[in-house]
Amino acid sequence: MNNIWKEMFSSQNNKKSQEQGGLFDSSIPQGVGSRKDAQVRLQKDLMENMVKIRAFSQNTSDLLDRQIEVSGVKVGILMCEGMINLQMFTQIMVRPLSEVSIPNADGEAVAHWVSKNTVFSGDQKEFFTYDELFTFLMAGFVILLIDGVDRGIACGMQGFNFRSVSEPSTEMNITGSREGFVEPVRINQTMIRRRIRSPSLKFEMYPVGQKSRTDICLVYLTDTADPKLVQAVREKLSNLSSDIVLSQGYLSPYLEGNPKSPFSSVGTTERPDTLCAKINEGRIGILVDGTPFALIVPYLFSEHFQSMDDYSYRPYYGSFIRLLKYFAFFLSVFLPGLYVAITVFSPQMLPDSLLFNIAASEQQTPFSMMTEAFIIHLIYEIMREAGLRLPRPVGHAVSIIGALVIGDAAVQAGIIGSSMVMVVALTALSSFVVPSLYEPAAVLKFVFIIVGGTWGLFGISVGFVLLLCNLCALESFGIPIMAPTSPWSTADLRDNFWRSSWKKLGKLRLHVQNLPGSRLNENKEDKKSC
């Protein structure tokens, strides 16, 4: 795979593509494939080509091939079953091909007519190797091979079934767009293009995965994104060594600043409006064919607490919601551990009436506070996971069981205390306020339960400091993810803990590469001394 990237960005490759001319797209890699023979060029003899294609594809049943005569010249048509829009194919390609009459036709004349005198589809390309043929064929292109010509023509007539554009399931908004990304990357591209109608918006398509050859697309604004950042993303993706890439999760580890950290430095979004907003700040989006999620790099920690709804509300309410999210995240991580630490080691911190109630409720339970908290939160996680995987008709059973296990029945049975039920409920609700941070919150709360139950508030404090330092050490493509909080930037904080009005937000455009502490601008003198 490294060879692909070297070929793409070498000047020789670009020169080669220019020499070949025609409709050749230099972004399509040459000489790619695990089969050495597939890298050879097409032959002029149509039958030989067809035999080789059948051999390479192991005579797969979904490969359809037909031969027709166009002005006396044999033309082979190949397609994958189920991937073609048959109506388009019949009306736009078959009919003109069968009706055309080219005097003194030979292979080159027919190829010239197809390339220059007609347009079967907006996405029409010439290719020269078997490997390119298969890449186009399996992407839903119709392939034309002409007898006597050592090149083929691929026409985009995709018609495979895909999910229609619908509301995103993971990022709900009250106000704002209800469109979410879908699986085909081309449709996602159009959604972005409709929102940013600027010629500086650029899409770069690359195949990844030696076997899957999944299309990924880098999206960025050429007049906003730092070229060093773009190059860094390309280089990181070029190190991808997976055979198959089926979702954005396959790419994330290669883009992370520190894959071992509980916090990710790569963002995901299902919303095209969110991605457009991020791109406008100099970030790079990565679309992956086959998944409705886009990756965003670099990604700051504070962005987990931002949503599109914040910008539809009045600033005071948007700021209130933002602060609420920070508080909710704090609760989701620290509340169980703090509860255990205080009740076990420092009960004098609690008001007397609350202390007596907790003592009374916990008196009947068989487990220690730490064990009880650990078990009940574990059971909650099991139920949550079961609720995700259960079929819908059976889903209501999870609700009933949940009410029994973590509810009044369990309290009356003396398994858990009533105050612990409140803690679990509050923790769970808080964790869903910031869904993108659910993964670290879910694991860290167990860590802090153990730490709080073993070492009390001292342990919680040490854990907090270590966690904070871990966050401060994390960088995303040379940009500290804790920016602009630390390193501090007063101007850039206008959209961090609080949301300033659009008049202020619109005045100073945030460029992520100019954030304090960014290594992308390491040579530039820091004018702001914070």
Next chain:
Amino acid sequence: MLTNEQIRVPQIKAAQLSALLILSRMFIILIFLPNTHHSVGGSVAILSIIVGFFLTFLVMIPLFFLLRQYPGMNLQQVAKQLSPGVGRFSAAAFYLVCIVVASETVAQFTLFLTSAVYPQASTFWVGIIFCASVLYLVFLGLEAISRMSVILLAATILSSLLVGLGLWRFVDTLNLISPLYEGIGTVLYSSSLYFTQNIELIALALLLSNLRTPSGKGVFLRYHSIVSIILVLVSFAAVTVLGSYGETRNFPIYTLFILSGSNVYYRFDYIVVAIWVAVSLVRAAVYLLLATRMLGELMGYRWGKWMMAVNGILVLLISTVSVRYIKLFQGIYQFLASGIPMYGLLVLLPLLLLFLRWRQDKNQNPKQLSEGEKA
């Protein structure tokens, strides 16, 4: 097996370094023991801080005069450049001081936690957990620690303001007596202690090479001013709120936090525990990091990450032993408070280096003249 710092020199901003040093200094404020180790309390302390503020400026003149001629370098690097022998000696001296400060921090923290907060806790296990955490912070690097310091300092100041609001009703200015009651000599002596106990200036001298832009003077001014203001306010609070009662308490600042409980938040003393844990970790991490660097200067960076572990174990051993044998602990404290490290490394060493530089320039100038004549 190089550390992250050896792969790429960390770059921090002036404000981050200031925050780091202020936070480190807060450690001493929180464990301030009145009338021990020749320190003073009461109104004398307030005036001493103000006088000491200006005295420190005077004492630091040679150092800043020297560093102005070597922008982007720290004191040890300057020593190494001017004389390899002096460089090695200074690296050893800095290493010794940093290890002692880190050990003292761990010991102080362990003593405080196991005496005032958790009397049942084992000093050994507290030390182990603390040292392991410090090692992790050092592993993450100076940039992470300094970025975290800004956030922790903001949280500390906010908490202190809350505590201050809670203490307001207890303030009684009748406790303020004339600071010259014990004579001007006491004030001057205490002012000199203000400099000798300001061990963070050594960290400043060693961390200047990590600044993104050479602004050592700015860092010093910011750090020195803010710390002095904080010390004055804390001393004022201790005097006016606790009065003579504060001089009988082991940790009067902790007592202040206990008093400042309000109806909304039951007890603020656990805030000081949380703050102090953070401050102690940062302080120990900074000095352990500096000790690792100095050891790298002495050993040639061959051991990389192992040096961190070695220093961590050494700090744990010294702190554990000093907690059990209080005389050793007192000896460490007296060594640091005596002024030997401060005057030796921040006054005498810069003067020596200035002399070496003057001699170097003098030796070079006659040569240049004679070469000029020959030409």
